[in-house]
Amino acid sequence: MNLxxxxxxxxxxxxxxxxxxxxxxxxxxxxxxxxxGGLNLIAVVEAFGKSFIENRxxxxxxxxxxxxxxxxxxGLQERTRQLVSRVHAATTGRVLLxxxxxxxxxxxxxxxxxxxxxxxxxxxxxxxxxxxxxxxxGELPRAVxxxxxAYAAATDNVGLFFGEDIFIAIGSILLIRGxxxxxxxxxxxxxxxxxxxxxxxxxxxxxxxxxxxxxRRLAAQVRAARAADERARDGAAPAAAEGGx
Amino acid sequence: xxxxxxxxxxxGLLLAGITAVNARDRTNPKRWRxxxxxxxxxxxxxFGSYLPPxxxxxxxxxxxxxxxxxxLGQGAPDTTSADERVAHAKRLGxxxxxxxLLVPGVALLGTLTLKQAAFHGTPLVDPRQVTxxxxxxxxxxALAAALAILRPAALTPVREARRLxxxxxxxxxxxxxxxxxxxxxxxxxxxxxVSAAVTRWLPLNGPLGAVIAYAVGMALFTMLxxxxxxxxxxxxxxxxxxxxxxxxxxxxxxxxAIGMLAGFCGTLMTPMAANFNIVPVALLELPDEKAVIxxxxxxxxxxxxINTALIYFLAFRG
Numbered sequence: 001m002n003l004x005x006x007x008x009x010x011x012x013x014x015x016x017x018x019x020x021x022x023x024x025x026x027x028x029x030x031x032x033x034x035x036x037g038g039l040n041l042i043a044v045v046e047a048f049g050k051s052f053i054e055n056r057x058x059x060x061x062x063x064x065x066x067x068x069x070x071x072x073x074x075g076l077q078e079r080t081r082q083l084v085s086r087v088h089a090a091t092t093g094r095v096l097l098x099x100x101x102x103x104x105x106x107x108x109x110x111x112x113x114x115x116x117x118x119x120x121x122x123x124x125x126x127x128x129x130x131x132x133x134x135x136x137x138g139e140l141p142r143a144v145x146x147x148x149x150a151y152a153a154a155t156d157n158v159g160l161f162f163g164e165d166i167f168i169a170i171g172s173i174l175l176i177r178g179x180x181x182x183x184x185x186x187x188x189x190x191x192x193x194x195x196x197x198x199x200x201x202x203x204x205x206x207x208x209x210x211x212x213x214x215x216r217r218l219a220a221q222v223r224a225a226r227a228a229d230e231r232a233r234d235g236a237a238p239a240a241a242e243g244g245x
Numbered sequence: 246x247x248x249x250x251x252x253x254x255x256x257g258l259l260l261a262g263i264t265a266v267n268a269r270d271r272t273n274p275k276r277w278r279x280x281x282x283x284x285x286x287x288x289x290x291x292f293g294s295y296l297p298p299x300x301x302x303x304x305x306x307x308x309x310x311x312x313x314x315x316x317l318g319q320g321a322p323d324t325t326s327a328d329e330r331v332a333h334a335k336r337l338g339x340x341x342x343x344x345x346l347l348v349p350g351v352a353l354l355g356t357l358t359l360k361q362a363a364f365h366g367t368p369l370v371d372p373r374q375v376t377x378x379x380x381x382x383x384x385x386x387a388l389a390a391a392l393a394i395l396r397p398a399a400l401t402p403v404r405e406a407r408r409l410x411x412x413x414x415x416x417x418x419x420x421x422x423x424x425x426x427x428x429x430x431x432x433x434x435x436x437x438x439v440s441a442a443v444t445r446w447l448p449l450n451g452p453l454g455a456v457i458a459y460a461v462g463m464a465l466f467t468m469l470x471x472x473x474x475x476x477x478x479x480x481x482x483x484x485x486x487x488x489x490x491x492x493x494x495x496x497x498x499x500x501x502a503i504g505m506l507a508g509f510c511g512t513l514m515t516p517m518a519a520n521f522n523i524v525p526v527a528l529l530e531l532p533d534e535k536a537v538i539x540x541x542x543x544x545x546x547x548x549x550x551i552n553t554a555l556i557y558f559l560a561f562r563g
Contacts, residue, residue, distance in 0.1 A: 005433040008426070009469055016516050019534070022523070023415045023422060024313030027306065030426045037433025042299060044429065049302030051428035053293040056253055057377050058420045058520060062410065063256055063384040067344055069405025070391050073325050075334030076341045082334060113352040113380050117525040123345060126529060146529075150536040153525035154513075157537075158544055161509040165502065172474065176501045179478055183486055185497050195502035195559070202551045207544045 008033030064119045076123050081131035090132040092148055093215035096155045097208050099125050103159025104204060108166035115156050126152040133218055141225035144218065151214060155207065162203035165196035248371045250294060252381035257290030262403040263410050267320070275318030279411065282311045286418060305425070312415040319411045323404050337395070344391035351386045355379025409528075416527040419519035423471050430470065439466060440483035452493040453557060459484040460553040463504050464511035464545075471517025473508030480504065495560035503559070507552040513545035514538060 008029040015025030027048075034044030068076075084090050099115075106114045114120075126149045133148055134140055140148070164170045168189040180187055260283055267279040285308050293301060311317075325333065334341065355370075356379045362369040370378050388402060410417065430436065447458045459480055466476035485504055489495040512518045515538070522537050533539070 002434070003438060005430075005435050005438055008430060008433075009435065012426075012469070012517065021313045021316070021415070022419055022516065022519070023309050026419070026422045026426050027309040027313070030422075030429045033426075033433045033435065034429045037429075037435075039432065045302035045306065046298040047302075047429055047432055048305055048425045049296075049300065050298040051425040052305045052421050053289060053296070053298075053301050055421045055424035056256075056290060056293060057249060057374075058424070059290075059417065060252060060256065060377050060381055061520075062413075062417060063252070063259060063381055064348055064387075065406040065409045066259065066402035067348065067384060067387045067391050069324075069409050070388075070395060070397055070402050071341055071345055072409075073330070073333075073397070073401065073405055074337055074341060074395050075325075075330035075332070076345060078327075078330045079334035079338065079341050111353055111356070113356065113376060113383075114349045117528050119348050121525065122528050146531050146533075146536065147540070149529040150526075150531060150540045153529060153537045154541045154544070156525075157513060157521045157541065161512065162506065162548070165506060172477075172505050173502075175474055175477065176505060179481060180497060180501060183482075185486075185490075187498055191498045192502040195499050196506060198555050198559070199503060199506045199548065199552055202555075203544070203548055206547045206551070210544060 002037070004036040005033055007036050061116060061118050068118065068123050071123060077127040080124055080127040081134070084128045084131035085135045087132075088135075090128075091136065091215045092129045092133045092151075092218060093211040093213070095125070095129045095132050096151060096211045096214075099152075100155050100159045100204060100208055100211065103156060104163035104200060107160050107163030108200065110164075110167040110170065112160060112164055112170075115160060117153055117156060121152050121156050125156070133222075137219060137222045141222060141229055143225045143228075144221050147221070148218075151211070155211070158203055158207045162196075162200045166193050166200055168193045246368055246371060247378055247382075249374045249377060252378055253290045253293070255381065255385070257287050259403070259406060260284075260287035260290060260410075263287075263407045266400075266404055266407040267411070270320035273318045273320030275316070276320065278311055278315060279317050279320075282308055282317055282415070283410070285311070305422070308418065309422075312418075317411070317414050319414075322408045324408055340394050343394060344387040347387040347390050348380075348383050351383035352376075352380045355382055412530060413524065413527040416519065416523050419523055423517055423519055427470060427472060427475050430475070436475070436479040439469075440479045443480075444483050452489065452495070452561060455484060455488040455493065456495075456557045456560070457553055459489060459500070459504060460507040460549065460556055463508040464514075464549050467508040467511030468515035468517065471512075471515055471519065473505055473512055476508050476511070477501075477505055480508075489556075489560065493561070495556075496562070499560040500556060503552050503556045507549055507556070510545040510549040510552065513541040 011029040011032055012025060030048055031044055034047060103115045129148050129152050130145050165172055173189050173192050176192055177187060177189055264280055264284040264287055267276055267283060270276050273279060285304050289304055356376050359370040359379060360372050360375050443462050463476055463480045466480060467473045470476055481501060485500050489500050490497045516523055525537050526534055
């Protein structure tokens with residue numbers, strides 16, 4: 001057993017802990033793993049290039065940037081805030097809970113491209129969640145609005161991951177089926193998709209409850225962040241005075 | 246027939262435009278670094294399918310060097326002010342949503358209809374790539390609608406795309422880099438070493454121990470690889486099939502379907518799953534690199550426990 005090939009895993013963990021540039025860490029880890037696995041340098045660089053080119057399809061999501069950028073220029077996020085602030089029942093938790101439900105159901109129908117961070121979360125979902133909090137708590141401290149945006153991104157991920165496996169033609173179901181077939185077990189994709197349902201329900205209950213709890217915590221978080229801001233200001237003022245001496 | 250290559254050329258042209266805007270932007274102190282980075286990335290889309298693998302590999306290493314030593318910069322954003330945006334929003338109202346909703350709408354329509362569409366027996370769109378191509382086409386339709394409704398200057402879409410692309414920065418390329426790392430892990434046999442270690446050192450002498458080792462192993466291995474798809478064959482071949490299914494008589498459908506979902510819990514907790522956990526941090530302009538992972542960890546841990554219990558109770562139900 002060639003334990004040396006684990007060097008890449010070690011480099012990745014150390015790199016992320018030391019907060020080095022991930023692009024650099026991943027490249028070095030790849031080179032080290034390939035060399036430790038007995039490939040020569042040329043073969044390693046070739047493998048890197050080949051796989052990078054083959055996986056270009058994951059970058060297609062960036063084609064949405066011209067539209068989103070132009071819409072932002074003309075006030076899409078501001079319009080969304082105006083609309084949400086008029087809906088009095090809207091809270092951050094309810095907005096995100098509804099999005100979780102929509103994301104899970106559409107993903108379960110195989111419609112995974114209906115959501116996503118570039119096309120849905122940044123232009124629509126995050127501004128909705130922030131605006132709902134603003135109507136209740138006034139202008140949000142920076143830390144709180146960043147936290148709400150992080151929750152919006154997380155909700156997109158949870159909805160996608162624990163919805164898509166109910167769809168029988170999704171990549172992971174096909175992968176499982178292929179793997180089992182190689183090992184002499186023939187299964188209908190529908191049977192695999194069926195067993196994804198209990199987890200999907202659990203994910204909705206667990207993450208959904210956290211979203212509703214978030215509503216209760218927001219008021220306290222806003223107060224705490226404002227107090228911290230004030231302390232920072234009070235602390236900064238004498239320092240500035242000293243600097244002027 | 247529209248293939249993925251067509252979309253790649255469009256993507257390459259967009260990146261070439263972003264490169265040109267960066268090259269002319271004197272407000273960015275690192276403008277030549279940005280120009281080099283996006284320029285090379287554009288080349289991988291425009292010419293990647295014709296380049297020998299070694300040349301592509303060298304290009305990728307060059308991008309890493311540009312971004313990794315010294316980093317990328319950001320010019321002054323060439324866009325509207327907050328007050329202008331509020332005014333635009335009041336004037337335009339809900340018309341702003343037409344292009345925004347055309348993206349998912351057309352992507353969905355394309356996914357549902359283009360698979361069967363044919364002209365004189367030739368499929369209109371490469372049937373294996375319908376989802377990705379539909380998304381690409383949807384962005385074009387939405388852009389056309391946005392131009393018709395908003396009538397911005399001709400170069401505005403590229404300038405605005407540049408603003409967002411530079412906000413995301415090198416993180417835009419990380420998912421592809423991690424896929425390449427996964428390929429090297431596979432070539433070097435990392436999976437085999439890990440599964441050998443797991444099966445040798447973990448206590449697997451009863452169904453419960455095996456299920457816990459399998460589910461937690463799926464999550465941990467997914468965290469290392471950034472991808473449950475890479476972890477599943479290793480853990481299923483190491484523990485799932487030989488122990489839970491064959492020795493203890495568990496249901497293979499339950500073990501594999503819920504095992505994969507246990508892996509997804511790991512995806513929620515790792516920076517290696519860059520397109521889910523790191524790209525949104527950049528896209529939403531969050532200062533804390535782990536902000537998204539941080540809020541996902543509680544959901545992921547509770548769901549991992551639930552998945553472990555579900556495998557145990559459902560796989561041995563009869």
